[in-house]
Amino acid sequence: MFRSTHFFFLLSICSVFSFLDLTIRCPNGRQALHTFDVTTLSFSVQCSTPGQSCRERMGLCNEHHLCCPRTLKMSSKPYLYDRASNLKFVRIGNDYKDFYRLFEIDLLMNSKRSYDYHSRWLFFDETLRDLFEMPKARFWLPIIQCFQNHGLSYAFVPKNATSVTSNVSAMTILTRKNDSFDSIYICYMATRKEHRRQGLATRLLQHIVQRSLNERENGVQYITLHVNTMNTAALELYERCGWRCEMFLPGYLNYDPHHATNHAYLLKLRLNGVKNITSLCRDRYAVDIEPSDDEQSVRNCNRQPVY
Ligand SMILES: *[C@@H]1O[C@H](CO)[C@@H](O)[C@H](O)[C@H]1NC(C)=O
Numbered sequence: 621m622f623r624s625t626h627f628f629f630l631l632s633i634c635s636v637f638s639f640l641d642l643t644i645r646c647p648n649g650r651q652a653l654h655t656f657d658v659t660t661l662s663f664s665v666q667c668s669t670p671g672q673s674c675r676e677r678m679g680l681c682n683e684h685h686l687c688c689p690r691t692l693k694m695s696s697k698p699y700l701y702d703r704a705s706n707l708k709f710v711r712i713g714n715d716y717k718d719f720y721r722l723f724e725i726d727l728l729m730n731s732k733r734s735y736d737y738h739s740r741w742l743f744f745d746e747t748l749r750d751l752f753e754m755p756k757a758r759f760w761l762p763i764i765q766c767f768q769n770h771g772l773s774y775a776f777v778p779k780n781a782t783s784v785t786s787n788v789s790a791m792t793i794l795t796r797k798n799d800s801f802d803s804i805y806i807c808y809m810a811t812r813k814e815h816r817r818q819g820l821a822t823r824l825l826q827h828i829v830q831r832s833l834n835e836r837e838n839g840v841q842y843i844t845l846h847v848n849t850m851n852t853a854a855l856e857l858y859e860r861c862g863w864r865c866e867m868f869l870p871g872y873l874n875y876d877p878h879h880a881t882n883h884a885y886l887l888k889l890r891l892n893g894v895k896n897i898t899s900l901c902r903d904r905y906a907v908d909i910e911p912s913d914d915e916q917s918v919r920n921c922n923r924q925p926v927y
Pocket residue numbers: 778780781782
């Protein structure tokens with residue numbers, strides 16, 4: 621399945637990046653390392669350092685997919701460290717349903733090895749492609765932009781997973797946007813297909829709200845996000861959790877193959893309305909909603925909130 625999508629991907633991209641050889645075959649299961657230069661906005665790709673072995677996953681390495689997952693032994697240690705990307709997975713909170721472990725992904729920005737810097741974006745890029753089931757999408761630039769301003773990421777990984785980097789069940793990436801220092805902004809939130817309907821997104825949202833409440837002394841008052849106007853499941857989840865639609869933004873999303881429109885709603889949660897984190901998303905009284913926010917949702921977005 622991935623091979624054929626690669627094929628189409630390469631067909632469409634080569635006309636733009638024809639000067640780049642995007643497909644390379646790494647010998648001995650070595651990993652393709654991707655370099656994205658933020659200043660020149662150019663990609664390059666090379667195989668991992670000899671001796672840095674890993675088992676082959678796809679056989680074919682190209683700029684779009686790792687050829688093998690980077691494995692990490694799960695243990696009771698408080699954190700896991702992935703040498704390939706220089707990402708540190710710090711365990712936080714208790715396991716959810718005695719099965720999912722919650723990690724905060726620490727970016728350890730002071731790496732001396734230049735490829736570390738790029739392979740960490742690869743981790744997020746590939747994980748989002750997997751979770752969103754968008755094998756053709758590229759998340760590099762928005763991810764880098766998201767992390768530039770105090771980016772933060774949380775991920776759920778099954779307890780018995782053999783690898784952290786290829787077994788993320790749900791992930792979110794947050795930022796503090798430059799143009800609105802009063803808000804935490806949710807850049808991405810996604811759950812892998814096989815792990816949906818278990819409350820992972822709800823749990824992540826509870827965590828995000830808790831974390832944002834701790835930022836109130838630094839001026840954070842809201843949590844905002846954009847959602848496709850046709851993504852009813854997500855809209856209803858956010859509304860149940862206390863978000864309200866503030867604005868309709870036609871054409872805001874330039875590429876979203878899951879829905880027939882590229883229109884978005886801007887949703888906002890007022891942190892001063894949050895009464896009870898444990899019952900957030902499960903109990904309508906967990907957040908006090910201002911009546912004017914409900915009215916605004918109807919007026920600006922033509923949406924009667926779920927509750
Ligand atoms: C992990 O646990 C789940 C649920 O108990 C099980 O279905 C799955 O096969 C396990 N996976 C591995 C790799 O052991």
